[in-house]
Amino acid sequence: MSRPDSIRFETRVEQDASRLDSLASREFELFNRSQFKQRVLQAYLNGKKAKASSSVKAGDLLCIDYLPEVQVSLEPQAMELNVIFENADVLVVNKPRGLVVHPGAGNPDGTLVNGFLHHCLHGSRLGPTQINSAQSNSDPINNPQSNSNQMKSSPGGEKSGPPGSAGDGEFRPGIVHRLDKDTSGVIILAKNSSALEHLSSQFRNRETRKQYTAIVEGVFSGPLQGDIKGYIRRRDRQRILFCHDDSQGKAAHTSYRVLDQNRETGTSLVALSPHSGRTHQLRVHMQHIGHPIAGDPLYNRKRYTHPLMLHARSLRILLPGEDTPRLFTADIPEDMIKTSEACGLNIRLAETDR
Template structure:
């Protein structure tokens, strides 16, 4: 079990009436499936008594999550599909459910473990526990990720990211239809003062900019949804998920920032519908242009079909986007 930390909190009025598993996952920023497993194992109590995951919480109830017992280390996962590789760097297509590097609750079974087990050399400059890691994707986000094999290449790629010379574009299926087909969201991101394991747009946060363009719209059970192409101009934790929630269009299936269980159920989604579909940069050693596109995984393609949206060609959908109009959103 990867959710190992103990925690305790009081249910707020905003959460009253919601399911226990949804509230715990949302409050502690944990995967709902893992929270459900902890509840079923009796590790979660409400006012000191075991409760079902379907329990509808009431304001003021005390929810306690016991620390999980230590378990044997997980074996290294298989290496994800490799989309580009030479002696300097590797680009992989990360699947959902795979954590990029070790951290709290995820001591092993990570992408780093898979790379090490496969004999891929990794740049020590990435730091302890995260050698070679240049940037990361959330556990349940799929798509393209580059890893450095040497320290000079790691330094060069990190610097290129800082200069915005690396193109990172995503497809996101969101609730509702944005008022503007194309927009720019500028709002600083930091720790949510009410939920320290989440992030939010806060005045004293770090600067963050996300651009989006509407690719297509659809409906599922009379609920409107939109497929957005998103481009990062900064790299804050959970940036796209936080920014799209801030403008009222949370990523479908996201139980942390935009819990809409009926929409997720209608789309048959058990994770945020977010995919890193395009990654482009200049190779720091050879100077060649590396420009890769990764098709949508089947679970997200199936969600689009349920909404009546044609599954797009990712390279085309995430090509050059027009600049945002003056009606873009500035939330700073």
């Protein structure tokens, strides 16, 4: 028997499907396939109980009792943030690996957004609406004397947030782009809707410049720099994963440069620049060319004791009210430095590379 707060979906299936959960997520878009176990109370085929793995035939009567999506309320939570730059409109931080950017299924709180809210409302030395200037660890482009939802997804995947109204100073924080949980590095957050639109438009129009540092498998026998172009789509069977495709999916483009490599350890240090913002883009592209990122639990079959070796090293973007883009850089995490040393790679080449 279904619960009073559950939703019943019932339909006559028009085509065969290898799995019931895949059909529910892909064809009917009820929820992500990964949410099936958490949200489905019971599924039925032709009046009989069915499992997620049950095959479905055209003409079958499918009935699913499932729970509505939990609405997450954003609450400020105290959190230590590694602040790179801050002013009245934006906060730029070096996100640690393991920190989820925003609340969602399985991560209702303890996210960067929760910490961002607390920082702006309670922790910032600068008030949320009265900030005029701040000391910066960023480099304005061409000025080397300087030191270096409302939310929608990261190439390692990134997508811009929705527009806000221009010209307001209301404190309304928003995520401009995202980084995967396992990816560390620079990320920029907007404090008001005017700043959100200003920054988001640059991501939409591909006017930003992002560079990642990664340790990957193998030594490059071909060119030490190049471009990976094509399309990225979900895999046919493992729907939570993505793959490169020559003709189907969403267009994706990544440039790569080899900074160092070591034949004895069979590893390379590379700089990656995504020109589009597809989910898992860098991870999929490096796997596609035969150099999966070290420590990648999804796209690298080799098992590691260390985590994903992918770091968002820098972001070039024009801030609201400024005429010259700034270049923000995030220090490489200590575990990545140690891994590079164990691999015989010179991580300093990534630190000085722009």
